[in-house]
Amino acid sequence: MNKIKGVIFDLDGVIVDTAKFHFLAWKKLANDLGFDFTELQNEELKGVSRVRSLEKILEWGNTSLSKDEFAQKMAVKNDNYLSYLTNMNSADILPGVSKVINFLMEEKVPFALGSASKNARPILEKTDLINKFHAIVDGNDVSKAKPDPEVFIIAAEKIGVAQENCLVFEDSVAGVQAANIAGMISVGIGEKEVLHEADYVFSSFEEIEIDFLKKLVTT
Numbered sequence: 115m116n117k118i119k120g121v122i123f124d125l126d127g128v129i130v131d132t133a134k135f136h137f138l139a140w141k142k143l144a145n146d147l148g149f150d151f152t153e154l155q156n157e158e159l160k161g162v163s164r165v166r167s168l169e170k171i172l173e174w175g176n177t178s179l180s181k182d183e184f185a186q187k188m189a190v191k192n193d194n195y196l197s198y199l200t201n202m203n204s205a206d207i208l209p210g211v212s213k214v215i216n217f218l219m220e221e222k223v224p225f226a227l228g229s230a231s232k233n234a235r236p237i238l239e240k241t242d243l244i245n246k247f248h249a250i251v252d253g254n255d256v257s258k259a260k261p262d263p264e265v266f267i268i269a270a271e272k273i274g275v276a277q278e279n280c281l282v283f284e285d286s287v288a289g290v291q292a293a294n295i296a297g298m299i300s301v302g303i304g305e306k307e308v309l310h311e312a313d314y315v316f317s318s319f320e321e322i323e324i325d326f327l328k329k330l331v332t333t
């Protein structure tokens with residue numbers, strides 16, 4: 115296995131538990147339109163752009179919207195999503211994440227954000243993480259959504275590490291696939307059954323031993 119010289123973190127569902135807020139906001143939108151979708155279907159929305167998420171939801175509900183209605187629904191969903199983040203602060207960083215970030219800083223391993231979200235920067239600001247990342251690549255910087263590897267390829271370039279020497283932390287199927295396509299080591303955060311395409315899966319960062327990371331960055 116290639117030595118790991120750089121790390122890329124997904125945001126929603128990896129650093130902070132915002133995946134549940136995306137779900138609640140999309141669910142409300144669907145319910146307002148008169149239908150519902152399941153948590154299993156929601157797995158298909160994780161890591162997926164805002165536009166593509168709404169397209170998928172409308173397909174599930176067999177519903178179509180005019181261009182203006184589509185834009186308006188996306189804006190309402192985002193306002194609703196942001197309302198859940200009002201009081202977010204560093205206490206909302208998921209358990210175990212800071213331990214990994216501190217380890218990478220001690221070992222001088224550069225790390226980047228690779229998120230599909232256009233809300234990534236305000237979230238990193240609220241959680242006091244924005245100055246720790248060596249590079250931030252988010253939904254404002256990419257034209258192709260995960261599983262296209264664009265977001266991770268740009269992140270690797272920005273931290274100056276070859277793709278094959280990068281490790282990606284991801285909670286979504288699309289994100290794990292994107293990391294794999296980029297030739298990076300994929301570490302899934304979530305359920306093994308869902309993220310079975312990942313090289314490694316942990317249920318949370320709390321489960322990740324520093325020794326595991328030490329081996330990857332030194333061998």
Ligand code: B16
Nearest residue numbers: 125126160161164229230231232233
């Ligand atoms: P926004 P990630 C993704 O973030 C989320 O997983 C996905 O549910 C969301 O639709 C997407 O960002 C776009 O987010 O509406 O905030 O721009 O997991 O790639 O960090």
Ligand code: MG
Nearest residue numbers: 124126127285
């Ligand atoms: Mg995610």
